[in-house]
Amino acid sequence: MKKLILFVFVTAVCFTATAQRFYDVIKYGAKNDSSKIATKPIADAIAAASKAGGGTVYFPAGKYLTGPIHLKSNITILIDAGAELHFSDNFDDYLPMVESRYEGVDVKSFSPLFYAYKAENIAITGRGTINGHGQKWWNYALTFYKNQTERNKYQLLFDSLNKDILLPDDPTQMKRGFLRPPFIQPLYCKNVLIEGITITNSPFWTVTPEFCENVTIKAVTINNPPSPNTDGINPSSCRYVHISDCHISVGDDCITIKSGKDLPGRTKATPAENYTITNCTMLSGHGGVVIGSEMSGDVKKITISNCVFDGTDRGIRIKTARGRGGVVEDIRVDNIVMKNIKAQAIVLDMEYAKTQPAPVSERTPQFRNIRLSNITAYTKQAMFINGLDEMPVSEISLNDCVFEAETGITIRNGKDIELHNVRVNTKTGASLSVEKTERLTVNGFVSAKPLTTAPLIRLTNVENVLLMNNWPFNGTKTFAEIKGANTKNILFKNNTLGEAAVIVADDVKKEEVKQ
Structure with a gap:
């Protein structure tokens, strides 16, 4: 009996250790003094965790310089207190372009800073900070808006990859700007958790789950300075979304609910539905909680409660x-x-x-x-x-x-x-x-x-x-x-x-x- 109890105990300990296995990015070659870009070591840690069936990719205290981070199923990114992830502002680091969505239109574009595609059971958690260093992105976009300069190599690449996309009513939307990457964008994912982290200086929209199911965003702080289109949380065409206990101050809308734009949105016909938003504070922003204007796929069953807006x-x-x-x-x-x-x-x-009045139609x-x-x-x-x-x-x-x-x-x-x-x-x-x-x-x-x-x-x-x-x-x-x-x-x-x-x-x- 004693041997049996010992066997069960040891087995349980081993199982728990395996289930809670951590993959410290420093052990995979990442430098926590930002002296070297850590994109590959981070990717290696994620790959090792994924190969083992899942696990926690761990960032201990320190400063890390990185390019985009692509999550896989059953991966938790744990950014510990005192850890700071600083994302590169070298545009080339966000190539190759990936499947994405830009203002309600399905495109291939720069990789988001955190990205996941058709993954399940993913999380970004911890008490650390992620910094998107968006200033260069903002400057480039604003320069293009003002001067309408010739299309650069990135825009020409975008054009070549998006020849056959469905366009909104105003097709110049996809030509007039410099398409910046969102900060965190899970696409077609299930069971997504973003909790506890502080986010700042997003290049574009900050937390933008698209076509996802069962998304929880909790106790997240987002601080973006006055800047173009740096919305806080924009869950689009998702269902079962829970946003709570967040503190948001941004350059555009604080929380926005969307479901696609014009013909692209109506064709996908994927509504934003079953959202709860509660216990949040919102400071700077064009709007506190906003629905639209990209709502062509429908927005249904939304509750917003127990929030304070001060200065929006x-x-x-x-x-x-x-x-x-x-x-x-x-x-x-x-x-x-x-x-x-x-x-x-x-x-x-x-x-x-x-616009002028028109007959009722789709x-x-x-x-x-x-x-x-x-x-x-x-x-x-x-x-x-x-x-x-x-x-x-x-x-x-x-x-x-x-x-x-x-x-x-x-x-x-x-x-x-x-x-x-x-x-x-x-x-x-x-x-x-x-x-x-x-x-x-x-x-x-x-x-x-x-x-x-x-x-x-x-x-x-x-x-x-x-x-x-x-x-x-x-x-x-x-x-x-x-x-x-x-x-x-x-x-x-x-x-x-x-x-x-x-x-x-x-x-x-x-x-x-x-x-």
């Missing part, structure tokens, strides 16, 4: 344009605090690019069933909803929200819109302006700082509106101003308006307003 240009932003196609639906946003928002706290805009985008609640925002504009003439934004609700704003909520081309217990304090203009919208409920809407120079609510060419349970603050001179020859069926119910007036313009038929 916008808070929650959903954007698209005619030609994209695709549907954004079943979105939940709850328990958000926004401060120092430079433009709008909430944006739902279907005219991100201005190229017509749709926004529907979007629910926002428990939001406090200090911002320039409270909210902007802008649908299309041929496709209104529909099934939108705003519940238990407070806005301190220069200007209020604007809604155009909406359908089935509800506002419940919403307070909007403005410095100028109406707190709520609604145009060309059908079926609107306004329940318990107030301003604690009413203006004498503007109505609380302005309605223009709207149909089927219910104004209920409203009790404006003392000092509200005009509760509602109603105008527009197409205005129909405005119903007041259970309101306590006091001295606040309702002004009905001459172009509105009197029988259409029921007080």
Whole structure:
């Protein structure tokens, strides 16, 4: 019996040691004083781990200079506290070009700094730092944008490898710029974990899983300085994505959800779906959490909760344009605090690019069933909803929200819109302006700082509106101003308006307003 117990114990120890085997990159020739580029030693350590069935490729404290790192299945990259990975800014190090995706278009381009293709069970973890040294990439891209210089050898190589790709509506997108590599891009992977690391100076989008399943991004810090297109986390056409406890300050959007652009996105028809985003803080960025504008493959079943945005240009932003196609639906946003928002706290805009009305087709985008609640925002504009003439934004609700704003909520081309217990304090203009919208409920809407120079609510060419349970603050001179020859069926119910007036313009038929 003692021999049997000893055998089982030794076997268990050996099995555990094998299962947790570490592959120290220094033992494979990497220098932790950045004196020599370590691309090959790192690749050798990954190959050895892969040959053994998987393992942890370990970076002890120190500074490592490297080119791109390609992960294989069952590989964990562990970047220990005190370890720094510095990626080369020599463009040649990111050749040969690989399968990638650039702004929603499938291409072959520079290798991402961390890359995996059709791998499973991969991870990048630890308390260390990875630095993309993006300045040279940014400078080159900005120079090309400004000067439209002749295509260099990298762009000519790109052209030769991408002769037959599906192009977006604006094909010059693939010609006008210098295509920079994303920092971390797993492509067609399953079971991806990115946890604990600090990322800085990304050449382009920072963490961009594409066509992946079961992705977890947790406790990651991303610090990119003001720089072109250095979005934080952009999971595109993925499903089962979990983003939590991250701290993000970047040169573009902090978190963006995408699913492909125009015909390339509709052809792949791979939605972004089943995402949870929670417990994150976001500082510098064009948007806090953004959906689109590349959403041609659909975006569905997204929850965003318990986040703080402080200093972003916008808070929650959903954007698209005619030609994209695709549907954004079943979105939940709850328990958000926004401060120092430079433009709008909430944006739902279907005219991100201005175009003329068109017949409804597969190229017509749709926004529907979007629910926002428990939001406090200090911002320039409270909210902007802008649908299309041929496709209104529909099934939108705003519940238990407070806005301190220069200007209020604007809604155009909406359908089935509800506002419940919403307070909007403005410095100028109406707190709520609604145009060309059908079926609107306004329940318990107030301003604690009413203006004498503007109505609380302005309605223009709207149909089927219910104004209920409203009790404006003392000092509200005009509760509602109603105008527009197409205005129909405005119903007041259970309101306590006091001295606040309702002004009905001459172009509105009197029988259409029921007080």
